[in-house]
Amino acid sequence: MSDVLLCVGNSMMGDDGAGPLLAEMCQRAPQGAWIVIDGGSAPENDIVAIREQRPARLAIVDATDMGLEPGAIRRIDPADIADMFLMTTHSMPLSYLVDQLKEDVGEVIFIGIQPDIVGFYYPMTPAVNAAVETVYQRLADRDGLAQFDAL
Template identity: 30%
Template sequence: MELNEFLNNIRGKVLIAGIGNPLRGDDAVGSYIVKELSNRKTNAILIDCEEQPERFIEKIIQKQPDTVIFIDAFHMQQEPGSVAFLKEEDLQNIKISSHQTNLKMCIKYIKSRIKGKVLIIGIQPENTNFGKPMSEKVLNTAEILKNFLIHHIIQ
């Protein structure tokens, strides 16, 4: 999905859910962005799911958001730090990062319980090895995305 289409799909109450294992390098990127955003005053609901978004499904549903945005590391055969704006259908051809959660099933269940849209921001990791820090490329992308979200979505 193109950036403009992504932005045009965002409406009303926004919930941003970051996914990632903080012990696995670039896999932490979704959680990192949400934690960074939580340090600011925002109109969005922020949830750090770490590596288990399925544990937060009911919390997401209870908030009844108009738009849910998941942020996660995805292996997309792109350059590290590359960003993709995705819909649920796009997940069929993308391998979810090192955690074992079936994000597609989580999204399908959420969509069955809310009227809002569910979107995904995927970031290509460079290194998801245990005990490694986030790579410079992915950290730079995380900062750019954080600022983008602040200025265009959650101001």
């Protein structure tokens, strides 16, 4: 069984591009044995591709407004995603994606990166860029994502 990394976000919207930047970094220089999917701003379109992999683990990384300092990284329990008011820019809530994949995935890990500026044509802020680099480095260790503080 494989591990899938689903990177979510819109690279044209400043810090919301954290996920796509991570996918790009992994495609240039893979970390660990992750199968990387750039889910963009419509990750629900990748449900079939993820199901086909039948991953032991699915890690989802997205810019998520958690009310923290910009660049803060937190591990969020997927069961709490639907109950929390998490600000995202996606057309469907990520809880829908998680619900659709429950039967096909062994474990879901959700990693949120606190954005600072989310707006069309803004550059990514240094704090979020550094956070993406931190997540990228942790991918080399199979259990690296589990070491982030929980929200």
